[in-house]
Amino acid sequence: MLKLSLTRPAAAYLKEHLHLNSDEEAIALFGLQMLVYTVTGFLSICLAGWLLGVLALTLVVTLAAASLRLFAGGAHSRSPLTCNLLGMIVAPLLGKLAALAAPLITPAGLLVIILAGFIVAVVVAWRRAPVDSPAKPITSPAERRKLRSLSLLLVILIAALQVFILVTLQSAPLVLALSLGLWWQTFSLTRAGHWFAILIDNLMAKGGITA
Template sequence: MGIEKISKIISSKMGERLNKNEEEVAVLNYGLFILIHTSIAIMLTFIIGVLTNTLIEIMIISVVAALLKRYSGGVHSSSPLRCLITGVIFSLFLAMMCKFGFSKISNTILGLVLVLSIVVSYFILYKKCPVPCANKLLKKESTRKKLRKNAFKLINIYTSIMIIFYLLNIYTGIVLFKIVTISILLGILLQIFSLTKVAELTIDSFELLYNILKI
């Protein structure tokens, strides 16, 4: 049974008990769906992070990307389950790259990568944000402006945090600070990637695989 069906059953029963009208039940259903989907995503990501010894990396990457996606939009899979699986796959791949590859680069190279990545991220965000999807068409200009403004506020916060942790890493030599810096950056880049045409083609390829596997 899918998440959508579960949330619909629960919201319908709650609506009957609380004597809610159809519109109120729909709102309740949406809220329950988001809660259940988010809870499953967090638990699954946490478990995979523990099993692969990438807990810090995968949690930071997932949370950073998810929060930015809320405002910037981007490509989606055709179902919540597929979206969840795809998100975990990408986050795990980047977490593994962070732990066993990127965390070993020098601070000088990391600094250059940070500057280049931040510039590219701001540029793509400026050109693309917000990107609509089937469930969120974003026809109102006021809504688009609000989402765009919040997206830039959030990436400004991310950038500030990265700079702080990067400097802490330089002055203390504590590897954890470097890991946090890189993880935040990878989370940003993951979401920025989802705004591009390449991401659409990638998701289409995943969709073909899911169809074959009947997921």
């Protein structure tokens, strides 16, 4: 089975030519993954959003999801490449959904959406955030409380921003894009979100996609 890997060959090349030991190779691999997948992930999301004609809304979805993930964490894929591919698909599609659905929803309906999303996000963040990763577990209770508080504060700020946009700019697509980004990241905090990440990992592994 053909394996697709973007960073391991580069790390192996550095190990051979710079005479790195196994630990140094692992550090080099991690650094390469962070650099390559962060840049390519953002560019691929932008490209997909542009091709769908919703670049701005795609960026709003991405910003809402990424900002909550910064404090709350969420389900992690075993492969950074899988995360990038999933983001390249999900964020632009959610941006397109916001653009298509916005004209069909009244301002009162948007207020209901904001309130419902806010309540769900607060409950999930209070019960689940922060969700750490096996590679970087959160061992300090104080740090855990701090990240939970920041997660809840961010949810409140996003809801306030949505109300402000609805009242002043009257931009339903922006309001929906913020909701969809918030909901997607909130989903990743739940058990269902973790099961979904495992399912995607298994499907990608069968297709030969690795980091």
